[in-house]
Amino acid sequence: MTHTASTAMIERGDRLWQAILAGDEHAAAGIAFAALDEGLGIEDVLLELIAPVQAKIGQEWAANRISIAQEHATTAINDRLIAALTGDPAARVEPRRGRITVACIDGEWHGLPARLLSEVLRLRGWQIDFLGATVPTPHLIAHLHLAGPDAVALSSSIATRLPAAHATIIACQAAGVPVLAGGAAFAGDGRYACMLGANG
Structure with missing residues (x-):
């Protein structure tokens, strides 16, 4: 990404942040779809705009600058943006x-990072079973036996869930x-994933 393109994406991100913080879902959608109209791919919009x-x-x-209610409301808008972007038949x-x-992981309620991963993998040609937030390990294992996937991708944002993650990885x-x-629970470089025995 060029410096000009990077600056434009930062500006879009600032505008998207202001829109969702104000609860203006229509403005937020307009910003995301305008990025597509300007030539960005859906994956770029997901990873370079919505994810940041x-x-x-x-x-x-975490810094106590927005409330839990605001965190839930803004996340819900982002979730609906992802659905709108990826639900188009052209995508x-x-x-x-x-x-x-x-x-x-069981007890991990932050499902949006896993949702983003799911949609990016779909765009890259994978068949995805997205099970969502806080999946109990026995139910996950039952699904694996039923579906027979090539791999399972586990997500956790909170470090206190690492013991549960370890048990799930082993299972x-x-x-x-x-x-x-x-x-985030596994650290930016994934070192805790390796320490807990994950394959990647």
Whole structure:
């Protein structure tokens, strides 16, 4: 991305942040779809526009600059933006690369990062089973036996869920399914995922 393009994306991000903070879903959608009209791909809008704004939501909540209610409301707008962007028939990509189950660790309620991952993988040609937030391990294992995915991607944003993540990783591998683990709980470089035995 060029400096000019990067600056434009930062400006879009600032405008998107202001729109969702104000609860203006129509303005937020206008910003996201305008980026598509200007030539950006859906994946770029998801990863370079919506994801950084979602990260800012978490940072602002952690710093006590927005309330839990604001965090939920802004996240809900981002979730609907993702659905609108990826629900367009023009965004459909036929699965050609295999199947991945994406789920949040039991007790992990922050499902949007896993949702973003799911949609990006779909755009890249994977068949995705997105199970959402706080998936109990026994139910996840039952799904793996039923669906037979090539891998499972586990998400967690909160470090206190790492013991549960460890147990889930072991259970998935015992079911014969390789595990990818990601999210803020596993550190930016993924070192805790490796320490807990994930395959990637």
